Amino acid sequence: MNMERTSTIKRDDGLWLLERMRLVRQTSQRIAKLYPTNVMETPVHLCIGQEAVAAGVCRHLGAVDKLFLGHRTHGPALCKGLPLEKLMAELYGRTTGCSHAFGGSMHLIDVEHGLPGSSAIVGGSIALGTGAALAAQMTGQPFVGVSWFGDAATNAGVFYESMNFAALRRLPVLFVCEDNGWSNVMPKSAHSAHDITSVAAQFMPTSCADGTDVLSVYDLAGAALRSIRAGEGPRFLHCKTKRWMKHQGPDACDLPDNGIDRERDCPIRKLEAFLAKAGLAQANEFSALEARIEKQIDAAIRFAETSPFPSTDLLEV
Numbered sequence: 001m002n003m004e005r006t007s008t009i010k011r012d013d014g015l016w017l018l019e020r021m022r023l024v025r026q027t028s029q030r031i032a033k034l035y036p037t038n039v040m041e042t043p044v045h046l047c048i049g050q051e052a053v054a055a056g057v058c059r060h061l062g063a064v065d066k067l068f069l070g071h072r073t074h075g076p077a078l079c080k081g082l083p084l085e086k087l088m089a090e091l092y093g094r095t096t097g098c099s100h101a102f103g104g105s106m107h108l109i110d111v112e113h114g115l116p117g118s119s120a121i122v123g124g125s126i127a128l129g130t131g132a133a134l135a136a137q138m139t140g141q142p143f144v145g146v147s148w149f150g151d152a153a154t155n156a157g158v159f160y161e162s163m164n165f166a167a168l169r170r171l172p173v174l175f176v177c178e179d180n181g182w183s184n185v186m187p188k189s190a191h192s193a194h195d196i197t198s199v200a201a202q203f204m205p206t207s208c209a210d211g212t213d214v215l216s217v218y219d220l221a222g223a224a225l226r227s228i229r230a231g232e233g234p235r236f237l238h239c240k241t242k243r244w245m246k247h248q249g250p251d252a253c254d255l256p257d258n259g260i261d262r263e264r265d266c267p268i269r270k271l272e273a274f275l276a277k278a279g280l281a282q283a284n285e286f287s288a289l290e291a292r293i294e295k296q297i298d299a300a301i302r303f304a305e306t307s308p309f310p311s312t313d314l315l316e317v
Contacts, residue, residue, distance in 0.1 A: 009215060011280045017059060017214050018275065019289060021051040021268050024075040026293050027084065030301070031074075031091065032250035040091045042104030047075040049212070049244035049260065052267035053178045054079040056209070056217025057146070057237070060225045061114065064143040066136075068128040069118035071106045072178070076148055081113030088300040094307035101310045114143075123156035125149050126175070130162040133173035133234070144228055145173040152183030154196050163236070167203040170233035174224055175200065177236070178211065180243035187257060200236035211241025212265050215274065 009017075028046045035044060047054070050072075058079035061067065067080050074087065082098060090097025091105055099109045106120040116132070119125050129147030136143050153159060154177065166173050177196055181188050200206045207224060210216040217239055224235035242265050246253050253260070263269060275281040 009218065009280075011275075013059060013218070014271065014275050014280050015285075015289075017055045017218060018268070018271050018281075018286070019293075020055040020058070020079045021214060021271065022289055022293050023084065023296070024051045024054060024078050025268060026290070027078065027087075027297055027300075028074065028245075030297050032245070034301075035250040040105075041093055042091055042106070043248050044074075044091065044105045044250070045072040045248050046245045046250070047072050047243075049265065049267075050178060050180060050241045051075055052214035052217050052271075053176070053209075053211045053239045053241055055267075056214045056239075057174075057176055057221040059218055060222050061144070061146065063112065063114050064141075065114050065146060066116055066129065066132040066143055067114055067146045067148060068116065068125040068132065069108070069148045070122065070125045070150060070153065071118075071120045072150070073106060073108045073118050077108050077110065077115055077118075080110075080115055082108060082110045082115060084296055085300040085303040086110065088297075089304040089307050092304040092307070093309060094304055095310050095314070096303065096307040100314070123149060123153035123158050126153060126156070126162045127158050129175070130166050130171060130173050133166065133171035134169065136172055137169065142229075143172075144225060145171070146176060147173060148176045148178065150183070151177060151179040151181065151188055151196060152186075152191060153177075154194075154199070155192060160199075163200060163203040163234070166234040170231075172228050172231075173234045174221075174228055175204075175234065175236045176221075177238045179238060179240045180211075181240070182243060182247065182255070182258065184247040185255060197236070197238045200238070204234045204236055206236040206238060208238045208240065211239035212267050212270065214267050214271050 028048045054075035086098040093101045109117050126147045129145040133145030197206050207220040209220045
């Protein structure tokens, strides 16, 4: 791992990023173990290996900012503030879940923390974040709309239409492309003839972060959001990352062209090494954090297991 990069990050921010990434990673790992036992009927799209994008962006977002997600929801939702027990209960199909058991993994809602909804339609989140930004502009409300999507969504017409409209109206929207290089099992080279950042740059200022390095994402997302909040119009953040799991389900990715080095490409290990070298944290803090999160996950699972299933009287005819 290259730890020669510099950052002005403070200890509190660094530990927040580490805690969020560990929460996402360990929750995902537990879901992968539970899923084959059939306690979850919903499909799950895990983001192991991609935690840096969610944490790095969401550290700069407040509850008032509106984040719209696609089908791979768990990481950004947890980093935005969705309570873990509400996520777990939703996966278990219980009424105490964030969508009251009616949404499942791909349709998470937490209005209190700025998650108005997520869309399983590829590219569906792009226009929603743009629309939220238009609402903010028209009503004078101080929030940013955030459209979160994968690289395959950039092939959809709504990607170009939304960027064009956002640029035309100078909307307060951040477009976040979480680019893991795959559309399910199809490599980007087989479905995209364009360079994503070059296309986006025709409409607005862009930046390209190392999506396996949370400090890279944190720095560039922070700069983009400061510009947006200053009234300088939309920004595009391209985060190249790696998907360690299959597109859907609990199994590790086995695609021959998706080479992963679980030490070199691990955003958690990278941040831990940086914090230790910079004197911002010690190894015993890392192990204590890992243990504390495991207890949080245990409690969230107990909450889900003891929560009620939905009944027919909850359905509106």
